[in-house]
Amino acid sequence: ATQQTTLRVPPNFHMARNIGPQHVPSDFGPQHASLDGPYPRRRLTAAQLKAERTQPILARATLDESEVAAVLDAANTMAGAYDVAYGKAHAALFMHRRGYFGGTLPELLPRLVKQMRHAAAKWHGEEAAAALSLRCIEFHTYQAGGGLLDIDHRDTGSAVSMSILLSEAAQMEGGRFITWGLDAGCARCNTAKSRAGLATEEAQVACATCPTSRLHEMARGDALLFDSEKAHNVSTLTRGVRHSLVLELWSGP
Numbered sequence: 001a002t003q004q005t006t007l008r009v010p011p012n013f014h015m016a017r018n019i020g021p022q023h024v025p026s027d028f029g030p031q032h033a034s035l036d037g038p039y040p041r042r043r044l045t046a047a048q049l050k051a052e053r054t055q056p057i058l059a060r061a062t063l064d065e066s067e068v069a070a071v072l073d074a075a076n077t078m079a080g081a082y083d084v085a086y087g088k089a090h091a092a093l094f095m096h097r098r099g100y101f102g103g104t105l106p107e108l109l110p111r112l113v114k115q116m117r118h119a120a121a122k123w124h125g126e127e128a129a130a131a132l133s134l135r136c137i138e139f140h141t142y143q144a145g146g147g148l149l150d151i152d153h154r155d156t157g158s159a160v161s162m163s164i165l166l167s168e169a170a171q172m173e174g175g176r177f178i179t180w181g182l183d184a185g186c187a188r189c190n191t192a193k194s195r196a197g198l199a200t201e202e203a204q205v206a207c208a209t210c211p212t213s214r215l216h217e218m219a220r221g222d223a224l225l226f227d228s229e230k231a232h233n234v235s236t237l238t239r240g241v242r243h244s245l246v247l248e249l250w251s252g253p
Contacts, residue, residue, distance in 0.1 A: 048154065051229035052182050054123050058216060059115065062223035067108060068166050071245055074104045075139045082141070089146030089237070093139040095245075101137045109137075112162065112223075116249050119225040120160040132159055132249040140244045142175055147236035158228035158248040165218045165244055172240035177216045177224055180231040 044052065063071065075093055078100060082091035095101040102109045113134060120129035135158050155161045163177060216224055226232065228248060 048229050048231075049182075051123075051154075051227040052180065052231070054227045054230060055181075056179050056214075056216065056224055056226040056230070057119050058218070059223045059225060060219070061221050062112075062115070062164060063108075063166075063221040065221065068221050070105060070108070071139075071164075071166060072243065074101065075243075077104075086148075087146070089143040090148070091141055092246075093141075094136065095139050096134065096137040112247060113249070115223070116160050116162050116225060116247065119162075120249060123227050124159055128159070128251070132251060133253070135248040135250040135252060136246075138246045140242075140246060142234065142237045142242040144237055144239060146242075147174070148232075148234035149236065150233070152231050153233055154231055155228035155248050157252070158250040160225060160249050161228045162223050162225050162247045163244055164223040164246075165220055165242075167241065167243045168220050169218065172242055173238045174235050175237035175240070175242040176235045177218060178233045178235060179214050179216065179224075179226055180233075181212055181214060 075095065078093060078095065083094045083097075085091040117129045117132060120132055165177075167175075218224065228250075234242075
């Protein structure tokens, strides 16, 4: 039988410092929820364009059931409220505070960081990956109505991110992880290229205005690794509770 750990959500969930819902244009929610077609985006920077070309890595069973339970227990035990709330249905607990996660799960953290460095080496090179350090470890909880819907949401400043699903997918509706990439065969951009006579690199920049979405089918314990500058979202959760663990590496101190 699947081992379940019940995380206490109230009252800590609503004691978090509320920074308000993330900005979502009125026409974005339904479009995002159905994943139908591209959405308007600003012109990408060179780093963002490079990140959009990368392919996320889905690592199945990164955590086994006992490790998922251990992470949930650690979040349960951590004193205090969630650190920040994004509206009424999405909050995050900073498990990196005072080295809590590493101290509580000393064997797990190095393994996750090693896995992230391996992915970073593919996108940023071996030398850069070796120099990366841990930026944050966040435990995210979504209740019905919550989601991560910011257009162009990125983990700006970080190099590689890992998101691990801690909830059973069958017990949720919505709450799906989505990344965005460039569609090399975009008819709109190919037409624009031919009309403008753009060089290949310039055409790829133009194509960044027409990203395509990719829905990642994840099970409890699966991890998705991706370049932190790659746009990503979590669709609106309509049933259940979604817990996830997010780690980021960066070149900062």
